[in-house]
């Protein structure tokens with residue numbers, strides 16, 4: 001079955017009982033048991049729910065994994081995965097990951113004795129030097145948020161396997177439509193399904209997919225023991241959204257390329273970060289491991305003082321956190337999504353105060369280009 005067909009018919013895509021072509025929303029917390037100690041397939045909705053299971057089966061198929069898990073947010077999925085490790089263990093964390101992922105390790109897990117080192121995963125040669133005897137895993141994003149750095153997943157996996165480490169990839173920016181980390185050798189994939197998978201800026205959700213049974217047992221235990229599960233209605237919304245993922249991702253990408261090319265030529269713009277541009281440092285690796293470049297762009301203006309007037313001049317791009325919805329958004333990572341990372345660490349990773357991030361939506365490209373050009377002109381740049 002082709003991937004685009006799987007988006008619609010993959011996993012459990014209809015109701016076995018009635019033939020309804022949309023999986024019902026099983027809005028129930030518990031299930032009648034056949035007798036004492038004789039539950040049917042489901043016992044209690046934290047442990048399992050048919051609507052959530054349909055989504056979990058779907059994401060498992062789309063990523064090509066052994067089992068999928070749905071959580072109340074992307075960070076709840078990441079929390080369950082970090083919970084696989086013990087006090088004293090050490091994790092290598094990409095230096096340009098989502099600020100909340102950094103905060104989770106730095107301010108929550110470090111308190112219970114999990115250690116980490118930041119590494120520039122887009123330069124895999126730096127990884128080996130950071131590995132310690134206690135290192136258990138490497139956690140990375142590619143493309144990264146917000147600098148769109150590209151990491152060669154297969155190369156990192158090679159290093160990880162040689163040192164018996166798990167490779168965990170946050171695939172939020174690419175989605176399985178453009179990139180399948182498990183097929184490149186990764187062990188666990190994480191998503192903030194709040195973003196492209198949800199696609200309409202109306203649900204907060206997270207997903208994880210593991211490559212084998214051993215990891216499935218461990219993550220499944222954490223999902224149930226910690227309890228940050230996705231509710232049935234939100235599970236249904238994510239499954240419904242995934243049906244149009246192919247159309248949306250193509251539209252995001254096509255618009256983003258036009259926007260990136262326009263910005264790269266604009267005299268007021270200093271640097272554009274978009275892996276689809278041939279000038280991007282990670283372009284060749286992105287071409288090798290992805291089938292497209294998605295819809296996220298970051299850029300810097302030559303004059304940082306113009307950032308506020310530029311953003312105030314935008315009419316279609318909405319100033320808001322989050323990304324991956326049909327509507328175009330703009331934000332300043334250092335002040336918004338990545339403010340939880342201390343300034344010195346942020347700057348070391350290259351996230352300047354004036355960096356602007358765009359989530360390019362699926363509106364008409366001409367309207368987006370004209371919105372950006374008008375705002376740049378109004379800002380006097």
Ligand SMILES: Cc1ncc(COP(=O)(O)O)c(C=O)c1O
Pocket residue numbers: 073074075076098100101141145170172173191192193194204205206322
């Ligand atoms: C790449 C990435 N991973 C994880 C997360 C966390 O996801 P959530 O906000 O759904 O908890 C985000 C949120 O912005 C993100 O951008």
